[in-house]
Amino acid sequence: MLNIKNLKASLEDEDKQILKGIDLNIGAGEVHAIMGPNGSGKSTLSYVLSGKGGYVVDDGSATLDDVDLLDMEPEDRAAAGLFLAFQYPVEIPGVGNMTFLRTALNSQRKARGEEELNAAEFLKLVRAEAKSLKIDADMLKRPVNVGFSGGEKKRNEILQMAMLAPKMCILDETDSGLDVDAMKLVSEGVNSMRDGKRSFLVITHYQRLLDHIQPDVVHIMADGKIIKSGGPELALEVENNGYADLLNEVA
Amino acid sequence: MATAAKNMDATEALIAAYVAPATEGKWARDARLRALTTLRENGVPVRRDEYWKFTNPARLLEPVKPATILETSEASMFDDIDKLLVVFEDGVLLTDLSDDLTLEGVEIETLASAMSKDIHWVGDIYGALEANGQNPVSRPMAALNTAVATEGLVIRVTGQVTKPIALRYMRSGADTDVMVHTVIKLEEGADLTLLESGPAAARLNSSLEVEVADSAAFHHVRAQGRDHERLAATHMFARLGKESRFKSFTLTVNGALTRNEAVIEFTGDNAFATVSGASAGDGAYHHDDTVFITHDAMNCESRQVFKKVLRNGATGVFQGKILVPAHAQKTDGYQIAQGLLLDDDCTFLAKPELEIYADDVICSHGSTCGAVDETALFYLTSRGVPKSEAQDMLVLAFMDESIQEIEDEVLANAIRNRLGGWMERHRG
Numbered sequence: 001m002l003n004i005k006n007l008k009a010s011l012e013d014e015d016k017q018i019l020k021g022i023d024l025n026i027g028a029g030e031v032h033a034i035m036g037p038n039g040s041g042k043s044t045l046s047y048v049l050s051g052k053g054g055y056v057v058d059d060g061s062a063t064l065d066d067v068d069l070l071d072m073e074p075e076d077r078a079a080a081g082l083f084l085a086f087q088y089p090v091e092i093p094g095v096g097n098m099t100f101l102r103t104a105l106n107s108q109r110k111a112r113g114e115e116e117l118n119a120a121e122f123l124k125l126v127r128a129e130a131k132s133l134k135i136d137a138d139m140l141k142r143p144v145n146v147g148f149s150g151g152e153k154k155r156n157e158i159l160q161m162a163m164l165a166p167k168m169c170i171l172d173e174t175d176s177g178l179d180v181d182a183m184k185l186v187s188e189g190v191n192s193m194r195d196g197k198r199s200f201l202v203i204t205h206y207q208r209l210l211d212h213i214q215p216d217v218v219h220i221m222a223d224g225k226i227i228k229s230g231g232p233e234l235a236l237e238v239e240n241n242g243y244a245d246l247l248n249e250v251a
Numbered sequence: 252m253a254t255a256a257k258n259m260d261a262t263e264a265l266i267a268a269y270v271a272p273a274t275e276g277k278w279a280r281d282a283r284l285r286a287l288t289t290l291r292e293n294g295v296p297v298r299r300d301e302y303w304k305f306t307n308p309a310r311l312l313e314p315v316k317p318a319t320i321l322e323t324s325e326a327s328m329f330d331d332i333d334k335l336l337v338v339f340e341d342g343v344l345l346t347d348l349s350d351d352l353t354l355e356g357v358e359i360e361t362l363a364s365a366m367s368k369d370i371h372w373v374g375d376i377y378g379a380l381e382a383n384g385q386n387p388v389s390r391p392m393a394a395l396n397t398a399v400a401t402e403g404l405v406i407r408v409t410g411q412v413t414k415p416i417a418l419r420y421m422r423s424g425a426d427t428d429v430m431v432h433t434v435i436k437l438e439e440g441a442d443l444t445l446l447e448s449g450p451a452a453a454r455l456n457s458s459l460e461v462e463v464a465d466s467a468a469f470h471h472v473r474a475q476g477r478d479h480e481r482l483a484a485t486h487m488f489a490r491l492g493k494e495s496r497f498k499s500f501t502l503t504v505n506g507a508l509t510r511n512e513a514v515i516e517f518t519g520d521n522a523f524a525t526v527s528g529a530s531a532g533d534g535a536y537h538h539d540d541t542v543f544i545t546h547d548a549m550n551c552e553s554r555q556v557f558k559k560v561l562r563n564g565a566t567g568v569f570q571g572k573i574l575v576p577a578h579a580q581k582t583d584g585y586q587i588a589q590g591l592l593l594d595d596d597c598t599f600l601a602k603p604e605l606e607i608y609a610d611d612v613i614c615s616h617g618s619t620c621g622a623v624d625e626t627a628l629f630y631l632t633s634r635g636v637p638k639s640e641a642q643d644m645l646v647l648a649f650m651d652e653s654i655q656e657i658e659d660e661v662l663a664n665a666i667r668n669r670l671g672g673w674m675e676r677h678r679g
């Protein structure tokens with residue numbers, strides 16, 4: 001599914017390398033978690049994979065089902081099945097949430113040569129998904145993320161993910177700013193999408209999300225590199241001892 | 252006057268280029284003479300003038316050059332809206348393409364026919380609102396219009412009108428030079444929506460004088476001509492009575508040079524006015540909104556909302572003034588002008604002015620200029636929306652604040668559609 005080899009990336013405007021050789025292989029149906037201290041490059045990895053501007057790839061490769069991601073425009077990566085739930089979802093005044101979702105979904109379908117959904121089909125789908133995430137009609141009508149609380153924004157990300165049904169989902173600190181109930185809703189949303197084929201990369205700072213979304217593999221990232229990988233017990237180790245021991249171990 | 256001496260030749264040349272009609276009623280003659288005197292005193296606009304620093308008036312004064320004519324099939328607007336349609340070609344009313352000029356609650360007549368009669372109320376407005384608007388800032392192109400215009404309408408509204416009056420300006424050729432002047436009086440409690448659209452002319456000088464009596468409401472939605480290289484100098488003068496409402500919106504896409512002036516005066520308390528515009532230009536495009544709002548009454552609210560999207564070296568100008576004399580307490584004045592620059596070589600110039608002598612007022616103004624928000628663009632594209640479409644969505648969202656000033660959602664959507672079409676045709 002997602003294969004990352006020796007990926008190195010720098011900031012375009014500064015001579016500063018953030019990703020310093022990432023190797024990561026996520027097979028179909030697997031859930032991987034990345035944990036790591038603030039500033040270790042977790043968000044940068046998600047941005048470089050999804051094609052945000054401002055970064056230069058210095059070396060390495062990233063493929064999704066053997067298709068080279070790094071050469072594609074963000075919209076083509078999306079159509080190829082990649083999805084990023086943002087750490088900080090963007091507010092877009094003047095663009096309706098529904099219009100946005102429908103345009104996104106139909107653009108992807110069009111790019112893949114699939115039939116576009118008409119208004120009624122789309123409405124049916126979005127209502128069903130919104131209901132299970134407790135997103136009300138008013139939120140759907142409002143401009144994208146404008147006036148949404150932190151938790152509402154994160155639920156809106158999961159709604160988009162559910163609607164777009166990508167094959168590779170990256171969740172960047174989706175748990176931050178969520179209360180216990182919202183965390184449950186979001187986790188249920190994610191778990192209901194686990195079908196044995198779809199893969200997930202869950203970036204988180206805390207172990208608690210991994211109680212709800214159980215990972216197959218946990219990676220620890222520090223200073224632009226994956227310094228250790230292991231099973232779910234690695235997350236517990238971080239929870240109990242912090243990152244300091246792990247960092248020392250490697251140093 | 253010094254300026255008059257400097258521009259005398261140009262002023263006389265301009266006056267000579269247009270022939271004022273000889274036979275007409277006394278009020279018309281008086282208004283024309285007064286306007287000619289004003290024009291001679293102030294002279295034609297020059298770059299040095301305070302309100303022409305950002306816009307070069309030269310092409311408004313030269314012999315007209317042909318404009319590039321676009322498909323006529325694309326030009327018509329407000330087609331699906333139930334309306335009283337009045338069609339002009341080169342400023343002259345075409346009876347066979349127009350509806351009967353009869354509508355309940357309205358008296359409509361051509362300016363030409365009104366000019367020959369002694370219609371008291373027209374004499375009180377024609378050239379009078381314009382004359383009032385010449386101070387403290389002179390508006391020579393409007394004085395010229397009053398002095399020589401023969402085409403246009405006079406409209407008196409006495410009640411609630413059931414459908415809009417839609418003026419559609421066609422043009423016969425690429426080198427037409429047209430002057431129109433319309434006078435509207437809304438009697439107490441009356442209500443009218445006026446629509447304007449169509450290519451009009453290679454060069455258009457239009458003047459609209461509107462008297463809105465107490466508790467009356469005037470709605471105005473205008474889509475200016477889309478021909479490339481066309482020139483337009485338009486003026487709108489409004490006098491607003493107690494508790495009246497005035498809403499004017501203008502969409503401008505294309506055109507080499509557009510100068511839209513709005514001069515609004517509150518004369519009665521508790522009234523409301525908004526002047527707004529959405530402007531979109533690509534390449535040789537210069538668009539100028541110049542607004543002057545005088546709060547000569549208490550507790551009135553005025554809004555100026557202008558949005559401009561510019562690409563390939565296009566220029567947008569906004570000059571907006573709010574004048575609040577000492578007695579105009581409780582004034583609420585809002586003014587925003589924003590430019591969205593799709594290329595580095597575009598220019599957006601804004602000159603907001605507040606002149607406030609009253610102490611109990613709320614006045615705010617803002618002016619910003621920037622590029623498309625890259626973060627928002629990435630968010631949209633990361634969901635699969637192609638970049639060009641994502642950019643259009645963001646531009647339309649940016650422009651929408653001005654379009655939302657239109658009260659009627661059907662009219663607002665007609666404007667959105669036209670702007671959306673323009674965006675699609677002008678992708679980078």
Ligand SMILES: Nc1ncnc2c1ncn2[C@@H]1O[C@H](COP(=O)(O)OP(=O)(O)O)[C@@H](O)[C@H]1O
Binds near residue numbers: 039040041
């Ligand atoms: N656009 C940017 N401009 C400047 N510094 C950046 C930018 N993006 C990331 N960084 C820097 O790169 C490092 C990694 O950041 P980030 O990927 O956000 O880490 P994490 O998500 O693991 O907290 C940090 O030192 C951060 O300051």
Ligand SMILES: [Mg+2]
Binds near residue numbers: 042043087173
């Ligand atoms: Mg981060």
